Amino acid sequence: MTKIFQSEWMSHLVDALLPVFATLAALIIGAIMLLVLGVNPIDAYAALWDGAFGSSNAFAETLVKATPLLLVALGICISFRGDVINIGGEGQMIIGAILATWVGLNFTDLPGWLVITIAMLAGFFGGAVWGGIPGFLKAYFNVNEILSTVMMNAIAVQLMNFLLRGPMIDPAQAEAASQIPQTARLLDAFRLARLMPPTRLHFGAVIAVVLAGLVYILLWRTTLGYRIRAVGQNPHASRYAGIQVSRYMVLALLLSGAFAGLAGAVQVYGVNYRMITDGSASGFTGSAGFNGIVAALFGGLHPIWSIPASILFGALLVGANKMQRIVQVPSALIIALNGLVVVFVVSSEILRKQRQRKRLAVAKRDDELPPSGDKQIQQAEAGS
Amino acid sequence: MSETDNLPSGRSRIHSLEMRGITKRFPGVLASDHVNFDVKAGEVHALLGENGAGKSTLMKILYGLYHPDEGEILINGKPVRISSPTDSINLGIGMIHQHFMLVPTLTVAENVALGLPSSRGLLTDLDVVSKRIVDLADIYGLRLDPSAYVWQLSVGQQQRIEIIKALYRGAALLILDEPTAVLTPQEVDELFVIMRQMTKDGHGLVFISHKLHEVVEICNRVSVLRDGKMIGTRPTSETTKQDLANWMVGREVGFAPDRGNVQRGEIRLKLEDVKCGSDRGTPGLRGVSLDIHAGEILGIAGVSGNGQRELAEAVTGLRKVISGKVTLEGGEITNLQPAEITERLLSYIPEERMKDGMIKDFTVAENLILREHHKPPYSNYGFLNLKNISANADMLIKKFRVKTPSQETMAKNLSGGNIQKIVLAREISRTPRVIIAAQPTRGLDIGATEYVREQLLEQRKLGTAIILISEDLDEIFALSDRIAVLYEGSVMDIVPRASATPQKLGMLMAGVHPENA
Numbered sequence: 001m002t003k004i005f006q007s008e009w010m011s012h013l014v015d016a017l018l019p020v021f022a023t024l025a026a027l028i029i030g031a032i033m034l035l036v037l038g039v040n041p042i043d044a045y046a047a048l049w050d051g052a053f054g055s056s057n058a059f060a061e062t063l064v065k066a067t068p069l070l071l072v073a074l075g076i077c078i079s080f081r082g083d084v085i086n087i088g089g090e091g092q093m094i095i096g097a098i099l100a101t102w103v104g105l106n107f108t109d110l111p112g113w114l115v116i117t118i119a120m121l122a123g124f125f126g127g128a129v130w131g132g133i134p135g136f137l138k139a140y141f142n143v144n145e146i147l148s149t150v151m152m153n154a155i156a157v158q159l160m161n162f163l164l165r166g167p168m169i170d171p172a173q174a175e176a177a178s179q180i181p182q183t184a185r186l187l188d189a190f191r192l193a194r195l196m197p198p199t200r201l202h203f204g205a206v207i208a209v210v211l212a213g214l215v216y217i218l219l220w221r222t223t224l225g226y227r228i229r230a231v232g233q234n235p236h237a238s239r240y241a242g243i244q245v246s247r248y249m250v251l252a253l254l255l256s257g258a259f260a261g262l263a264g265a266v267q268v269y270g271v272n273y274r275m276i277t278d279g280s281a282s283g284f285t286g287s288a289g290f291n292g293i294v295a296a297l298f299g300g301l302h303p304i305w306s307i308p309a310s311i312l313f314g315a316l317l318v319g320a321n322k323m324q325r326i327v328q329v330p331s332a333l334i335i336a337l338n339g340l341v342v343v344f345v346v347s348s349e350i351l352r353k354q355r356q357r358k359r360l361a362v363a364k365r366d367d368e369l370p371p372s373g374d375k376q377i378q379q380a381e382a383g384s
Numbered sequence: 385m386s387e388t389d390n391l392p393s394g395r396s397r398i399h400s401l402e403m404r405g406i407t408k409r410f411p412g413v414l415a416s417d418h419v420n421f422d423v424k425a426g427e428v429h430a431l432l433g434e435n436g437a438g439k440s441t442l443m444k445i446l447y448g449l450y451h452p453d454e455g456e457i458l459i460n461g462k463p464v465r466i467s468s469p470t471d472s473i474n475l476g477i478g479m480i481h482q483h484f485m486l487v488p489t490l491t492v493a494e495n496v497a498l499g500l501p502s503s504r505g506l507l508t509d510l511d512v513v514s515k516r517i518v519d520l521a522d523i524y525g526l527r528l529d530p531s532a533y534v535w536q537l538s539v540g541q542q543q544r545i546e547i548i549k550a551l552y553r554g555a556a557l558l559i560l561d562e563p564t565a566v567l568t569p570q571e572v573d574e575l576f577v578i579m580r581q582m583t584k585d586g587h588g589l590v591f592i593s594h595k596l597h598e599v600v601e602i603c604n605r606v607s608v609l610r611d612g613k614m615i616g617t618r619p620t621s622e623t624t625k626q627d628l629a630n631w632m633v634g635r636e637v638g639f640a641p642d643r644g645n646v647q648r649g650e651i652r653l654k655l656e657d658v659k660c661g662s663d664r665g666t667p668g669l670r671g672v673s674l675d676i677h678a679g680e681i682l683g684i685a686g687v688s689g690n691g692q693r694e695l696a697e698a699v700t701g702l703r704k705v706i707s708g709k710v711t712l713e714g715g716e717i718t719n720l721q722p723a724e725i726t727e728r729l730l731s732y733i734p735e736e737r738m739k740d741g742m743i744k745d746f747t748v749a750e751n752l753i754l755r756e757h758h759k760p761p762y763s764n765y766g767f768l769n770l771k772n773i774s775a776n777a778d779m780l781i782k783k784f785r786v787k788t789p790s791q792e793t794m795a796k797n798l799s800g801g802n803i804q805k806i807v808l809a810r811e812i813s814r815t816p817r818v819i820i821a822a823q824p825t826r827g828l829d830i831g832a833t834e835y836v837r838e839q840l841l842e843q844r845k846l847g848t849a850i851i852l853i854s855e856d857l858d859e860i861f862a863l864s865d866r867i868a869v870l871y872e873g874s875v876m877d878i879v880p881r882a883s884a885t886p887q888k889l890g891m892l893m894a895g896v897h898p899e900n901a
């Protein structure tokens with residue numbers, strides 16, 4: 001029996017390490033591309049490592065990048081568990097940030113902690129609305145949520161550009177006629193506390209980690225989470241059991257959007273202290289709305305595992321910047337490298353599922369009974 | 385060349401195949417416990433057993449898909465090693481799987497040739513293959529056109545391709561894994577003719593089936609497996625169906641369970657001229673009126689597709705009622721939300737238990753609270769009470785004898801019978817006032833079927849009103865107090881069980897009133 005357990009255990013260990021192997025494989029292919037470009041891959045990867053983890057500042061930067069990824073990933077965990085695909089993280093971040101910024105610019109008389117709290121809630125609320133609309137459209141009009149969330153991104157970008165170039169533009173910019181699309185700076189009192197000055201690591205990271213725990217509780221310890229997962233796994237059976245399926249689809253997407261909205265608010269209050277863009281969505285979000293999806297998938301749609309997954313992606317983003325500066329490779333290569341990691345990790349996830357199925361097939365032996373470890377049941381069966 | 389040594393296909397016979405002391409362990413379970421089994425040329429040997437008894441394990445070992453931990457296999461008295469299906473095919477063992485392994489867009493000949501080397505190297509030799517198929521078909525009386533496309537053929541004909549495939553590859557001994565499960569009665573008769581021809585010609589056949597009457601009809605010997613152990617082997621002529629059923633289950637099986645005497649009570653569920661649509665856009669129910677009393681099982685008989693599904697869905701709130709009225713204990717429930725109807729203690733055992741009754745990727749414990757998850761004691765203030773959920777699961781697993789490694793096991797890993805037990809446990813444990821049971825024993829083995837029926841009768845004794853929708857007339861007769869026959873969305877007649885005969889029901893099911901006939 002011990003041998004069986006050992007091999008089972010090994011098999012699970014291999015499964016757990018698959019994403020790591022996948023990342024390594026992607027980096028090896030990246031190394032080949034670097035060689036073709038005439039760059040020493042060891043130098044390049046050393047720069048990447050150094051950029052991500054080489055100093056306390058580097059690591060802090062990694063965590064700063066990881067924070068919005070994690071927040072978006074938490075939302076993705078909820079919606080994907082509910083079998084609703086949310087591609088609208090970018091737009092939800094933007095709307096959340098706009099509302100949060102508006103709060104900070106208009107309630108300048110209130111104490112800092114109160115404004116921050118209201119602003120975070122406003123971000124949460126803004127994202128919820130932006131996610132809830134496609135959720136509503138899906139649940140009651142059967143509109144495909146992948147399409148509608150992407151469309152909502154486009155609307156959010158234009159809304160942001162309009163506001164940051166018009167009503168919400170920094171008065172200094174308006175005066176100087178330089179017209180950079182950004183809002184005025186928040187009061188110093190409204191900034192999220194820095195955890196390790198002089199690095200930029202801020203309190204938002206703590207919020208994200210705490211929320212990861214709360215999302216875990218939400219999904220597996222509350223009625224709401226039970227229902228979201230039930231609807232995601234089998235809407236038919238959920239309906240038969242008396243769960244109002246469409247309502248929980250809306251809720252899943254709404255909550256997903258809320259976390260992205262919060263990510264937007266955290267970016268404003270923790271990093272930039274104002275809302276700023278270059279006219280594109282990623283100009284503000286840094287594509288966290290998309291990368292958060294990858295981080296969540298990398299973390300197996302589990303809120304706790306999304307923490308290391310987000311850190312890894314944060315490290316890749318920060319490290320790649322440094323690599324680009326040190327070894328002078330085109331930025332397209334960095335994007336390609338990130339893409340490779342995504343492709344390999346997603347493939348490894350498919351492989352993991354196959355292995356799981358295989359193990360199950362062995363354990364289940366098709367139509368036969370599953371291995372029954374429960375002595376009592378066996379006795380009950382035998383005695384009957 | 386003596387006739388005794390060669391089969392008509394040219395292949396040498398397997399006079400005897402013997403499996404000795406075969407033992408196979410899986411983590412936590414002994415799937416095959418020192419099992420002895422043998423097949424001789426010219427006989428059909430039935431392998432009987434409930435799901436999980438170890439039939440498939442034994443046959444997969446013989447076919448080289450699993451490797452035994454202990455034991456040996458002898459062909460014509462000589463030990464052989466079978467480590468893959470290729471080995472077993474080379475030794476002359478063929479397997480007809482329950483699910484056919486055919487490519488629908490290819491012809492019969494192409495399917496047979498698939499995976500075999502061509503006699504012309506890189507070029508195909510389909511004409512040679514076709515000729516050989518025609519030869520084999522002639523010898524064994526299998527009517528089959530080699531140039532026909534598989535998708536054009538009936539299920540019975542596709543099964544013949546599988547048999548030809550095995551014979552083409554030189555099978556002397558064939559394992560037929562539940563070959564009749566997918567066939568119509570006529571096709572079963574045709575298969576039996578082919579099987580008799582094959583045994584006459586010197587092939588040995590292993591016949592795996594649940595259906596006892598088939599075993600008695602076609603087999604020479606029968607072996608029964610239970611919990612991985614070989615219970616015994618006997619000539620079929622010395623057994624009866626009842627013996628075999630008792631043997632399989634390990635105790636006395638009641639084909640006609642004791643119904644007891646139950647006083648029927650007040651009307652629990654009332655349908656008045658209920659009309660609704662169907663998924664096909666045609667009328668589903670064309671004005672159905674029924675009364676179901678406390679302590680009564682009302683059987684709904686009918687050929688499938690005559691409104692049974694619509695009836696269940698209309699009552700449970702899953703399908704919109706166009707006109708008419710449904711009342712549950714005096715309160716109208718017409719077109720209420722399924723959640724609201726559930727609240728009034730109407731339980732539903734859906735026809736498609738995997739799709740509608742169960743969440744495959746939820747644990748057993750989670751599935752057991754699917755109906756009541758939002759209420760105390762499983763949930764307080766929106767938080768799940770894991771302790772109570774777990775205690776509930778322990779209690780129900782024990783009470784309903786669900787075979788599962790643990791309550792944390794995903795439902796998808798359980799057998800059909802155990803999944804039905806979970807649905808049953810969940811629906812019954814909430815002490816329902818009315819139960820709608822749709823095809824509650826379809827696809828279950830004898831033990832599980834008996835169990836489900838006992839539970840329904842137990843509920844009847846407790847005074848629950850039960851609608852039993854079933855296509856199995858034996859089941860309807862065994863359980864019902866009254867029988868309503870549905871035909872094209874209307875109730876043809878409601879007859880008390882005592883005055884119902886299969887002939888009478890058969891006519892009603894065909895839409896004919898016996899009085900008018």
